[in-house]
Amino acid sequence: MQNYTWKPKNEAPKTMDDVYSQLLKSRGLDTHLIYNRYSLKDILKKPKDLNITKDQVKSFSNIFSKIKKSGGNIIIHGDYDVDGITSTAIAYESLITLGFKKKSIKTFIPNRFRHGYGFSDKSFDEIKLNFPPNKDSLIILLDCGITSIKVIKKAIRSGYKVVIIDHHQQKKKLPNADVIFWNDNITASALTFFVFKYIEINILGNTNLSKSVDLAGLGYICDMGDLSYPIGKVLTKYSLDALNNNTRIGIKNLIGDKKIRSYEAGWVIGPRINASGRMEDASKSLDLLLKNNNTNIIASELNNLNQLRQDQTKSMYEVAINGISNRNFVGIDTNQKVVIVHSKDFHEGVIGLVSSKLTKSFNKPSICISWEGEFGKASCRSVTGVSILSLLEKVSNFLESFGGHEAAAGFVIKRKNYEEFEKKLTQIALKEIDSSLLEPTISYDFNIKKEFLNFDLLNFIEKLEPFGNGNPEPLFALKNINLEDFRMLGEKGSHISFKVRGLDIKSVYFGGGEILPSLTTENMYDLLFNFNKNEWKGAVYPQLIIKDLRPSEF
Numbered sequence: 001m002q003n004y005t006w007k008p009k010n011e012a013p014k015t016m017d018d019v020y021s022q023l024l025k026s027r028g029l030d031t032h033l034i035y036n037r038y039s040l041k042d043i044l045k046k047p048k049d050l051n052i053t054k055d056q057v058k059s060f061s062n063i064f065s066k067i068k069k070s071g072g073n074i075i076i077h078g079d080y081d082v083d084g085i086t087s088t089a090i091a092y093e094s095l096i097t098l099g100f101k102k103k104s105i106k107t108f109i110p111n112r113f114r115h116g117y118g119f120s121d122k123s124f125d126e127i128k129l130n131f132p133p134n135k136d137s138l139i140i141l142l143d144c145g146i147t148s149i150k151v152i153k154k155a156i157r158s159g160y161k162v163v164i165i166d167h168h169q170q171k172k173k174l175p176n177a178d179v180i181f182w183n184d185n186i187t188a189s190a191l192t193f194f195v196f197k198y199i200e201i202n203i204l205g206n207t208n209l210s211k212s213v214d215l216a217g218l219g220y221i222c223d224m225g226d227l228s229y230p231i232g233k234v235l236t237k238y239s240l241d242a243l244n245n246n247t248r249i250g251i252k253n254l255i256g257d258k259k260i261r262s263y264e265a266g267w268v269i270g271p272r273i274n275a276s277g278r279m280e281d282a283s284k285s286l287d288l289l290l291k292n293n294n295t296n297i298i299a300s301e302l303n304n305l306n307q308l309r310q311d312q313t314k315s316m317y318e319v320a321i322n323g324i325s326n327r328n329f330v331g332i333d334t335n336q337k338v339v340i341v342h343s344k345d346f347h348e349g350v351i352g353l354v355s356s357k358l359t360k361s362f363n364k365p366s367i368c369i370s371w372e373g374e375f376g377k378a379s380c381r382s383v384t385g386v387s388i389l390s391l392l393e394k395v396s397n398f399l400e401s402f403g404g405h406e407a408a409a410g411f412v413i414k415r416k417n418y419e420e421f422e423k424k425l426t427q428i429a430l431k432e433i434d435s436s437l438l439e440p441t442i443s444y445d446f447n448i449k450k451e452f453l454n455f456d457l458l459n460f461i462e463k464l465e466p467f468g469n470g471n472p473e474p475l476f477a478l479k480n481i482n483l484e485d486f487r488m489l490g491e492k493g494s495h496i497s498f499k500v501r502g503l504d505i506k507s508v509y510f511g512g513g514e515i516l517p518s519l520t521t522e523n524m525y526d527l528l529f530n531f532n533k534n535e536w537k538g539a540v541y542p543q544l545i546i547k548d549l550r551p552s553e554f
Helices: 016-027 042-043 052-069 083-095 121-130 149-157 188-204 211-222 231-244 249-254 262-279 283-290 297-327 347-363 388-393 414-432 455-464 513-518
Strands: 005-008 074-077 106-107 140-141 161-166 179-182 339-343 364-371 377-382 398-406 406-416 441-444 476-489 495-500 505-510 524-536 539-550
Touching: 005 140, 016 249, 042 188, 042 231, 052 161, 052 179, 052 188, 074 083, 083 140, 083 188, 083 211, 083 283, 106 121, 106 524, 121 149, 140 364, 149 161, 161 188, 179 188, 188 211, 188 231, 188 476, 211 231, 211 262, 249 262, 249 283, 249 297, 262 283, 262 297, 262 347, 262 455, 283 297, 297 339, 297 347, 339 347, 339 414, 347 364, 347 377, 364 414, 377 414, 388 398, 388 414, 398 441, 406 414, 455 524, 476 505, 476 513, 505 524, 513 524
Parallel strands: 005 441, 074 106, 074 140, 140 161, 161 179, 339 364, 505 539
Antiparallel strands: 364 377, 377 406, 398 406, 476 495, 476 524, 495 505, 524 539
């Protein structure tokens, strides 16, 4: 377990009003947002905020009108993660609403093992083979395409119209697509949702904002969309309401009757939808969202794939940790400011998850490479303040291709270039990454008084949801306290519970079993925790979910 430095964002509040105002201020939220005074209709009134213009909507609408008259095909090309899959489902449902027949709509989710990422040559070749251009054929690229200049040029020359709806980082030159919708402030699922709502209004004269909103918010949460951003905040609130109405049978089969909050969306539903694309083929997840029959079978398959994904991630992570500890891989020494692991035995579908775990464990940017023959596919993750994409740009001469964001990226490399790549990247990282950015730190809201931990605060915290990127769940500290009523939880005793003396609230520390023997009722401790509700047999109880615990410093 790492020894984290605790850093409060604010001074300790003196009153409950101070508690509320500090929680809002540090998240950039206002009372209009948390009390639902903004709506989806309000967002639609400001297309500039979405980076959508009337001319774009008109051009896209005209393409649809021509296709409807000529009977051409529409191919929806998505991506194999949750954002890409939900974007594809949103577009499909909107095309049905616009009156297109199912037989004229083709969905295509690339297989990461056969086609690679994005709108690739292999993706286009398969589309052209299975859905050759006839009359006015259209390819809609969702959650991809903004950097696919050469492939899009080939598609247009072959007779296709091409429209892009993407949020990934642009390059200096843009593709020569017929229409490009782009906004890097929101996810592809959110952008797709609003684009098609404008199209429906333009063609039909009206739109149903509740249709597909569940998918738009699900993609937003799972793709780490900024939840302090008003558009994302409003969209995900409506989305969670829709998800909890259980109108989409596939989601219900996947999660049962559980209440769906941001946690369940991001950490229960999301990984299972992602699992098919990581381990096999993402089309299963698309079927789960769009079909009404046999979704219980698909949900079961996704649960099994998710378990396989978890097992693969665990075993690969252990291999990586052992290799780093033995210095077979880069990362353990203090003069190594980046972690790099690689193996022919690493499953390509989960290298991103392993990279995330390595970054969390070492608090350094990390790269995980899966070798197949002479080529390696890599997934990268980074820490706050360090752009992994910027680092890759400085060693791009060793790479076949690369792309992504500041916090996450990927690339393809030839094996013969690896040694020089590793050497150069570690040198650049050592020189350019400020060591202070690699110190394991937990930022929390503030130190809180025990008397402030009540149901009024719990109800206020609920209004701050959904939590996620840009809007973290409130994290508090209690200092110089005594603990009592220690109990071991779980079959293997991996978890513990206890109470803070003078506070009749149960505290649960998941994964804290190993420290139980060292805890006493005499010593004083500091706690970092989330404060939330535990619903059990119809009753609601407050609880502390412990994130870190240490002896008090006097």
